[in-house]
Amino acid sequence: MPEDIIVAQKVQKEYRRGREIIHALRDISLTIRSGEFLVIEGKSGCGKTTLLNVLSGLDRPTDGRIIFDQMDLTVIDERILPKIRQEKIGFIFQLFNLISTMTVYENVAAPLWPTDLSRQDIEDKAMDVIRAVDMVERKDHIPRQLSGGEQQRTAIARALVNKPKVVFADEPTGDLDTKTGATIMQLLRKLNQQEKITFVVVTHDQELIKYADRHFTMSDGRLSGGRR
Amino acid sequence: MQSYLVIMGWTLVAGTIMGIVFSWLLAHGRRDDIAVLKCVGWSNHDIRQLVLGEIIFITISAVLSIAILGILISGFYFATMVVLSPNPLGNPTVIVPAALNYILIRPDFITIALLAVMLVQVPGILILIWRTLRISPMRALTRPE
Numbered sequence: 001m002p003e004d005i006i007v008a009q010k011v012q013k014e015y016r017r018g019r020e021i022i023h024a025l026r027d028i029s030l031t032i033r034s035g036e037f038l039v040i041e042g043k044s045g046c047g048k049t050t051l052l053n054v055l056s057g058l059d060r061p062t063d064g065r066i067i068f069d070q071m072d073l074t075v076i077d078e079r080i081l082p083k084i085r086q087e088k089i090g091f092i093f094q095l096f097n098l099i100s101t102m103t104v105y106e107n108v109a110a111p112l113w114p115t116d117l118s119r120q121d122i123e124d125k126a127m128d129v130i131r132a133v134d135m136v137e138r139k140d141h142i143p144r145q146l147s148g149g150e151q152q153r154t155a156i157a158r159a160l161v162n163k164p165k166v167v168f169a170d171e172p173t174g175d176l177d178t179k180t181g182a183t184i185m186q187l188l189r190k191l192n193q194q195e196k197i198t199f200v201v202v203t204h205d206q207e208l209i210k211y212a213d214r215h216f217t218m219s220d221g222r223l224s225g226g227r228r
Numbered sequence: 229m230q231s232y233l234v235i236m237g238w239t240l241v242a243g244t245i246m247g248i249v250f251s252w253l254l255a256h257g258r259r260d261d262i263a264v265l266k267c268v269g270w271s272n273h274d275i276r277q278l279v280l281g282e283i284i285f286i287t288i289s290a291v292l293s294i295a296i297l298g299i300l301i302s303g304f305y306f307a308t309m310v311v312l313s314p315n316p317l318g319n320p321t322v323i324v325p326a327a328l329n330y331i332l333i334r335p336d337f338i339t340i341a342l343l344a345v346m347l348v349q350v351p352g353i354l355i356l357i358w359r360t361l362r363i364s365p366m367r368a369l370t371r372p373e
Contacts, residue, residue, distance in 0.1 A: 111269050
């Protein structure tokens with residue numbers, strides 16, 4: 001029986017915009033099991049990215065608790081959060097967010113630079129994931145020399161280089177054409193099954209639901225569903 | 229002497245202002261990259277080291293480049309003066325020491341210049357560090373609508 005990797009309990013997130021209070025997340029409870037491929041679908045502005053921020057510890061909820069790998073992210077010292085992100089979390093972004101002056105190899109290796117790993121270990125780990133996403137021949141190219149699909153594969157390699165427990169993907173196919181988007185989703189699913197990494201994908205695209213073990217729908221800060 | 233000090237003072241003030249503007253632009257232009265690095269696990273300490281390392285590297289490179297450029301220009305100027313002079317010095321034992329004295333920049337001058345440049349950079353460096361440490365990793369997840 002897979003363990004629970006993320007447990008969200010009655011999570012609320014409110015923002016103040018002038019005098020108005022925006023309820024971005026309303027009473028969200030969610031359990032994500034280790035190795036699951038979860039898709040959270042919803043329209044733009046429904047609170048998906050806020051939920052992803054809160055689940056990954058980038059932001060703190062106004063109320064409720066987030067237990068990530070048995071650590072309560074809502075009370076943990078903020079100085080520890082980078083270490084948790086470094087060791088247990090990977091991110092994939094809609095716009096890839098590769099550093100434009102770095103090569104594919106450097107972008108992938110960047111999360112490991114502040115660690116105690118030797119140069120050789122960093123190279124070995126980076127090349128392993130570059131191989132896994134089939135980017136070996138492009139490893140010395142900079143992002144503007146790559147297609148959108150290649151940039152996203154590089155971003156996936158960067159997300160996986162630290163062997164994370166959970167990868168959060170925010171609209172991973174949002175900036176890609178349909179065919180390339182499908183290829184990227186198949187790659188994510190393959191990595192999920194091979195490496196047993198938990199994936200949490202947020203998207204507005206209902207097409208991505210077919211890749212999920214479970215999917216939720218988000219609307220106006222509320223979560224519904226959880227169907228397999 | 230007094231006018232010399234005034235020029236020095238204004239140069240330092242101008243350098244400080246330029247350092248602050250440069251640092252501000254550097255921090256502004258790299259917000260997205262820094263947010264991404266924070267997302268992938270870089271701590272504020274790591275970011276601070278990166279920023280400081282870059283600034284020290286740029287400063288030393290700039291001072292050395294200017295020193296080399298100064299040597300080349302003064303060398304070219306000296307050579308031109310010798311060639312064009314109606315009464316060439318002629319004897320190499322006279323020319324060579326004169327040329328070296330004229331062309332070479334004394335190491336203590338370079339050290340003083342480097343320290344002065346570092347000094348005027350301090351406010352800019354502090355602003356740069358303050359700005360970069362305030363960047364939220366959430367910035368990496370915000371998308372243009």
